[in-house]
Amino acid sequence: MSQWIGTANQSYAPYAIEELRRLLPGASFVQLAAGEVFLMSCEQERAETLEAIHSKEPIFLRHIQPVDRVIEISGSAIDLEGLSEMIRHARLTFVDKRTAVHIRRSSKTTFHYSASDTKALLDAVLEELDAEPVVQQPEIIISIYAAETQLYVGFASPGDMLSDWPGGAVRFQREDGQVSRAKFKLLEAERAFGLNYADFKQALDVGAAPGGWTSLLLDRGLRVTAIDPADMHPSLLHHHALTHHKRNAADVKLVANTYDLLVCDMSWSPMLMSRLILDLQGALKPYATAIITIKLMHRKPLQTIREVQERLGTAFTILKAKQLFHNREEITLFLQKKQ
Ligand SMILES: C[S@@+](CC[C@H](N)C(=O)[O-])C[C@H]1O[C@@H](n2cnc3c(N)ncnc32)[C@H](O)[C@@H]1O
Incomplete structure (x- = not known):
């Protein structure tokens, strides 16, 4: 038996739960933040649960953390003492490891302390224990979710949590003159897909x-044909490396x-x-990479995605389908042309 906190993009938790139910029959779920964060209890132990999740990563599951400890929130400094003690007890898990502390607070939590104050305190405890508190590239993450009356705490690697960002919320700096947020x-x-665009x-x-x-692809040194x-x-x-065909993609002839x-x-x-992409595929080299967003358009998302994957699967290998943090009513597909 194991317990987990799962997180999806706002209003997509029901789909993450549907996917998890298929992977882990018998699992039960309680919503902690409506449509977004939930507690999952399943019969399988931790390793078996992780294996199931990694064998077919749910599209709508942005982040998952194990629940190793549950602390009742008292609403006073006792809560911080409880967290510090818990870390001291688990010393061997962190010693000599690059350790990140991630804290998320639900809007209804009775836990008084801000994420940054709690993190500062726990970082000091980690230093006492000869662990190395870090923000980037941790080996292990202490993930704390402050729900209404309980703190759910879990320790795991970024890979097991599906992200090295708190709750999978990836933040990028907005730059001066940035063309669009879509970047x-x-x-x-x-x-997310382990790519380097400069390789293309x-x-x-x-x-x-x-x-x-x-603009991102041009910055990385690619020649870009935009339609x-x-x-x-x-x-x-x-821009010398940009060609713009100012027309509907169905009307463009490409080499x-x-x-x-x-x-x-x-x-x-x-x-x-999907039809348009299949019509354009002749312009791609064999084994070309494709990154495509699928707009979910308020229809049944899982069914829409299945249908698109079936269609595109005739010409492309589907490497991954994922709702990224920056996707709103859409998901992102990572594909490779078959040849
Ligand atoms: C979400 S915006 C793209 C934002 C862009 N990725 C960026 O980073 O700025 C969607 C674009 O799709 C274009 N579009 C819609 N249907 C199209 C079609 N049939 N052929 C070409 N472009 C189309 C729209 O004109 C619109 O500019």
């Missing part, structure tokens, strides 16, 4: 305007066997988008 989606996809040469960006994704009937941002207009990266963030129905 964060492509940045997050690069990390020629990108095709379908549904590219105003050009957040295009969109809408205008690209003025800052991109005269065959040219692109090693396809990105597509088109605001269109998933089925039409």
Whole structure:
């Protein structure tokens, strides 16, 4: 038997739960923050649960932490003492390890302390224990979720938690002159799928305007062909490595066997988008990589995703489907052209 705190993007927890029920029959669920954070109890022990989750990672599960300890919140300094004691007891788990402390508070929690104050205190405890408190690239994470009346605490590696960000909430700095917030989606996809865009040469960006994704790929040194009937941002207009076809993607003729990266963030129905991508596939080189967002359009998400995967699966290997933190009413697909 093991317990876990799962997190999905706002209002997508029911789909993460549906996926987990299929992987872990008999699991039970209690919502801790409506539509977003839930407690899962399952019959399987920790290792078996993790194996099931990693064998077919749920699309809508952004983050999962084991529950190793539950502390009743008293609403006073006793709570901080309880957390410190718990870490001292588990000393061997952290000694000589790069250890991050992640704290999330539900809006209804009776835990008084801010995440930063709690983290500062627990970092000091970790130093006492010869652990190395870090923010980036931890080997182990102490993850604390402050629910209404209880603190749920778990220790695990970033891989086991599916993210090295608290609750899987990936934050990027907004830059001056950034063309669009959409850029964060492509940045997050690069990390989530273990890619380096600089490894590619020629990108095709379908549904590219105003050009957040295009600008990122240009910055990484790629040549980009952007297709969109809408205008690209003025800052991109005269970029030497950019070609803009200002029209509907269905009306563009492209040179065959040219692109090693396809990105597509088109605001269109998933089925039409799939057909269009299949029509464009001749322009891609064999084994080209593709990053595509699927707009969920208020339809049954899991069914929509299955249908899109079936269609695109005729020409592409589906490497991963994931709702990233920066995806709103959509998910991101990571594909490789078959040949
Ligand atoms: C969400 S925006 C893309 C944002 C872009 N990724 C960025 O980083 O700035 C969706 C774009 O898809 C374009 N689009 C919708 N249908 C299209 C089609 N049939 N052909 C080409 N572009 C299309 C829209 O004009 C719109 O600019």
